[in-house]
Amino acid sequence: MTRPRFDFDKPVNRDNTLSAKWNYVKESVGVEDALPMWVADMDFETVPEVKTAILDRAQHGIYGYTARSNDYYEAIIDWNLKRHGWKVDKNWITHSPGVVNALFTAVRAFTKPGDGILIQPPVYPPFFRAISMNDCKTVLNPLKVEEGRYVPDLADFADKVGSGSVKLFILCNPHNPVGRLFTQEELRVMGELCLKHGVIVISDEIHSDLLFKPHRHVPFASISEAFAQNTVVCTAPSKTFNLAGLSTSNIIIPNDELRHRYDAANDQVAQKSHNIFGAAACEAAYRHGEEWLDQLMSYIDENRRYAVGFIEARLPQLKVYNPEGTYFLWLDCRSLGLGNQELEHFLLHEAKLWFNQGYTFGKEGDGFVRINIGCQRSTVEEALNRLEQAVHSPVRQG
Numbered sequence: 001m002t003r004p005r006f007d008f009d010k011p012v013n014r015d016n017t018l019s020a021k022w023n024y025v026k027e028s029v030g031v032e033d034a035l036p037m038w039v040a041d042m043d044f045e046t047v048p049e050v051k052t053a054i055l056d057r058a059q060h061g062i063y064g065y066t067a068r069s070n071d072y073y074e075a076i077i078d079w080n081l082k083r084h085g086w087k088v089d090k091n092w093i094t095h096s097p098g099v100v101n102a103l104f105t106a107v108r109a110f111t112k113p114g115d116g117i118l119i120q121p122p123v124y125p126p127f128f129r130a131i132s133m134n135d136c137k138t139v140l141n142p143l144k145v146e147e148g149r150y151v152p153d154l155a156d157f158a159d160k161v162g163s164g165s166v167k168l169f170i171l172c173n174p175h176n177p178v179g180r181l182f183t184q185e186e187l188r189v190m191g192e193l194c195l196k197h198g199v200i201v202i203s204d205e206i207h208s209d210l211l212f213k214p215h216r217h218v219p220f221a222s223i224s225e226a227f228a229q230n231t232v233v234c235t236a237p238s239k240t241f242n243l244a245g246l247s248t249s250n251i252i253i254p255n256d257e258l259r260h261r262y263d264a265a266n267d268q269v270a271q272k273s274h275n276i277f278g279a280a281a282c283e284a285a286y287r288h289g290e291e292w293l294d295q296l297m298s299y300i301d302e303n304r305r306y307a308v309g310f311i312e313a314r315l316p317q318l319k320v321y322n323p324e325g326t327y328f329l330w331l332d333c334r335s336l337g338l339g340n341q342e343l344e345h346f347l348l349h350e351a352k353l354w355f356n357q358g359y360t361f362g363k364e365g366d367g368f369v370r371i372n373i374g375c376q377r378s379t380v381e382e383a384l385n386r387l388e389q390a391v392h393s394p395v396r397q398g
């Protein structure tokens, strides 16, 4: 049954909701009226059935320790098969409150202090922290730009992964912040090299449902049985359905030994309990959220086209990378000639825009910003107008 169109243009007031994105602007960045387009949550209400499932569960009034139902697992399994053609077994699914938490757990499970862990900057900042806070060594395989798009540097990857010191590769696919969906061939080359050198792959696929047509997501573990046996796949309904505050993610580990090691690392910090509302929301989202998600991604795709077109036409001195997935734009502002601190200050104080600063994604992000376009079109329009005005202001030009 086709559902009515969801109205993603409708503004939703987020005042006084303890929203990290909206309610602490002054405290966080010192500017009251900076438009928040930073952290990865969206300004849209979730799937109606998710809201109903939470309300139904809340009606009961007892919120004690809780387990996961068979229907919960079935919803995850059906979703992965239908959306990504990946057949998941119930026994492979284990848990984490969040994917970042799972990354830290995986590092503790599969490495010892001093081991090398490979990542591909510019990349999601907690990847760096998961490594450094566990006293491991960060090994960088920066993405490179070829014909205007980011690609993995496979020759460098081969060198680094074969160096003997790398024990783990943390892959970000779809890639935050550059918005690439790596092709099966790119993934295959990296995965084969990891297998050859005994490097375990942690594949952070939290953005795997947020795709622009005709791009497809290839679950890393779906490529071959050998890949499945060497991979920890981090998934969650949180980015897809805007549920980050419900602390519920699903970590899929086909290899029994790796899964036991992961679970043991969770046990060491007594990380066992589940969020009762997160479970209800996750199941309802995967069961009923498909039509909503398809409409959402059409809407964000329009945001993407609008923003990329605007920047290319009216701010041609900036270079925007056209994403294949996620709800981020990665914008190269280096032509403005500002250092990182100056760029941040300019955007907050002159343009009144709160974007994620590129340098937080590694030094490859110096002079860049990440813009969250998971919001009403009117917000995107307002932001780009502010940016254009600030860049063209007589003070800057002078």
Ligand SMILES: Cc1ncc(COP(=O)(O)O)c(C=O)c1O
Pocket (backbone or CB within 6 Å): 040, 097, 098, 099, 100, 101, 124, 172, 176, 204, 206, 207, 236, 238, 244, 249
């Ligand atoms: C690549 C990536 N991994 C993990 C997360 C956060 O995951 P969680 O909130 O489940 O810890 C994000 C959020 O933006 C992300 O972009």
